[in-house]
Amino acid sequence: MYAVLTATPNGARIDVVDADGAAVDGSRSMRRLEIPAAVSELERASRPRWVWDSTARWYPELLRAGIRVDRCHDLRLCHTILRSSELTADSVLARAAAGEWDVPLDDVQPSTGPADSATLFDLLAVDSPPGEDEPGTAVADELRAQLAAVAGAEAPGRIRLLLAAESAGALSAAEMSFDGLPFDAAIHDRVLTELLGSRPRDGDRPERLEALADVVRRTLDSPDLHPDSPAELLRALRRAGVPATSTRQWELKSIDHPAIPPLLEYKKLSRLLSANGWTWMDTWIREGRFHPEYVPGGVVTGRWAAKGGGALQLPGQVRGAVVADPGWKLVVADAAQLEPRVLAALSGDDAMASAGRGKDLYQGLVDRGVVDTRASAKVAMLGAMYGATQGQAGRLMPRLAKAYPQAIGMVENAARAGEQGKQVTTRLGRSSPLPGEAWLAAQADARAEDAGDAARARARSAARDWGRFTRNFIVQGSAAEWALCWMAHLRSSLRELGGGPTGPHLVFFLHDEVMVHTPEATADAVRDAVHAAAAAAGRSLFGTFPVDFPVTTAIVDSYADAK
DNA sequence: GGCGGAGGCGCC
DNA sequence: AGGGCGCCTCCGCC
Numbered sequence: 001m002y003a004v005l006t007a008t009p010n011g012a013r014i015d016v017v018d019a020d021g022a023a024v025d026g027s028r029s030m031r032r033l034e035i036p037a038a039v040s041e042l043e044r045a046s047r048p049r050w051v052w053d054s055t056a057r058w059y060p061e062l063l064r065a066g067i068r069v070d071r072c073h074d075l076r077l078c079h080t081i082l083r084s085s086e087l088t089a090d091s092v093l094a095r096a097a098a099g100e101w102d103v104p105l106d107d108v109q110p111s112t113g114p115a116d117s118a119t120l121f122d123l124l125a126v127d128s129p130p131g132e133d134e135p136g137t138a139v140a141d142e143l144r145a146q147l148a149a150v151a152g153a154e155a156p157g158r159i160r161l162l163l164a165a166e167s168a169g170a171l172s173a174a175e176m177s178f179d180g181l182p183f184d185a186a187i188h189d190r191v192l193t194e195l196l197g198s199r200p201r202d203g204d205r206p207e208r209l210e211a212l213a214d215v216v217r218r219t220l221d222s223p224d225l226h227p228d229s230p231a232e233l234l235r236a237l238r239r240a241g242v243p244a245t246s247t248r249q250w251e252l253k254s255i256d257h258p259a260i261p262p263l264l265e266y267k268k269l270s271r272l273l274s275a276n277g278w279t280w281m282d283t284w285i286r287e288g289r290f291h292p293e294y295v296p297g298g299v300v301t302g303r304w305a306a307k308g309g310g311a312l313q314l315p316g317q318v319r320g321a322v323v324a325d326p327g328w329k330l331v332v333a334d335a336a337q338l339e340p341r342v343l344a345a346l347s348g349d350d351a352m353a354s355a356g357r358g359k360d361l362y363q364g365l366v367d368r369g370v371v372d373t374r375a376s377a378k379v380a381m382l383g384a385m386y387g388a389t390q391g392q393a394g395r396l397m398p399r400l401a402k403a404y405p406q407a408i409g410m411v412e413n414a415a416r417a418g419e420q421g422k423q424v425t426t427r428l429g430r431s432s433p434l435p436g437e438a439w440l441a442a443q444a445d446a447r448a449e450d451a452g453d454a455a456r457a458r459a460r461s462a463a464r465d466w467g468r469f470t471r472n473f474i475v476q477g478s479a480a481e482w483a484l485c486w487m488a489h490l491r492s493s494l495r496e497l498g499g500g501p502t503g504p505h506l507v508f509f510l511h512d513e514v515m516v517h518t519p520e521a522t523a524d525a526v527r528d529a530v531h532a533a534a535a536a537a538g539r540s541l542f543g544t545f546p547v548d549f550p551v552t553t554a555i556v557d558s559y560a561d562a563k
Numbered sequence: 564g565g566c567g568g569a570g571g572c573g574c575c
Numbered sequence: 576a577g578g579g580c581g582c583c584t585c586c587g588c589c
Contacts, residue, residue: 230570274583313574386577472578511575
């Protein structure tokens, strides 16, 4: 049963509809202040699947009112999937001209947290057009169009699962933004002070950083050097006889010169200061919680993005400040070698799947004599999925292709499709975008009769670039689907364990890693749920295909202790 | 002054 | 030596 929630000029309207999108019984309208109570009541009574234009627009306000829902259908996120999926390419929805549902929801984006004065419902009330349409029509129409697109798909079960997983992810994202990641500012301040020196007045360099800058200036004999300027720094290095062509870490690392060690140290600490220093802490940490905004579907492959505070790039140096509340624990879980396992299952490669069964997949490649060391196995596998052509990874490709022709053949096919400008599709039905105008123009130029060598080279290079993208897309995108299913299964187990702000709840998600903040008493149960959810995700995507998705779990007080 | 690309680097 | 991101500073441009 669906409960369709639509904004109206004075509040909202809820229409209850059946699985085909047909109205079941009378709808109800309410003023905006009455919305949370109405949602709560219907949720308790019948656990409907909430249908709304966007989880990011509706759910934060409900969370602030203390309401959590079980299931939803996020029309905007699902629309994006259905518009470009090869599985629904023939649907009315996919063939229609671009409309309001194709616009990303960037405006009227409420920030999380209790401090906001203007509520979402105020904004919605102002935004809602007086409308010649019946309230609710546009949202209900879109739902019907989406259900029709799914029903007419080649593999409706897959795309239906994808839409459910994407929508469940949107609920988790809003909940995690609202609940926040437990973060101890005092610990972070200690770490910063230890590494950088005590906190300076605004704009000044902390003393340790300034001291390092001085060492660099002295060693390079450039007393006025501003080390944050790449151009200035490169000139100074070359003047001192350092044969660098850029100021990148990986290039400088291999150069033997007394200025290099302090310079690398300076760059590392300078990065910490600018990305996760005191300013970052003041901006993003509130009452012991880090509240980033997760963006489900923010990456074309289906991975999440995040904005605000760089949540998905939290560096190792900072993770020690992520600590459980007293009497609580963090359950940190990581899916081991997720992408190669997904590739093995995607391609039905029994040999590769069996290499990872019951143990580390990379070690499995060594044990089977495919490569010599675990490090080589990892480089080779990543190279296969990213499209490496050179270096160690490139050299290992033939051995990998010989041992695992199905898996490697699958990524090769995806690359060929991309090079020809075709779409590729993940396990559950998310399809890659088509290349843009510039790409098509470059290919057309190269086919012209008077095409020069340069034009042909440009086109070939662009084609290969796009092929590497589509090659990676099927793996990264299918892995993202696995992770969404993992999180969705886990979320529902946590709800059964009393999940929510006072019980175990998700606080972090990073592509193949989740973190749950839980009262100590339920920590073991949470760990079991994490493992069970991983197994369930594997079955959801790949049925009975015999591939393992092992997860490593750690029950810790600090994120830094998880690895 | 604001804007946006480039250089650089953090995460997977 | 190869995919996906976000975000910081610098720097050239309007």
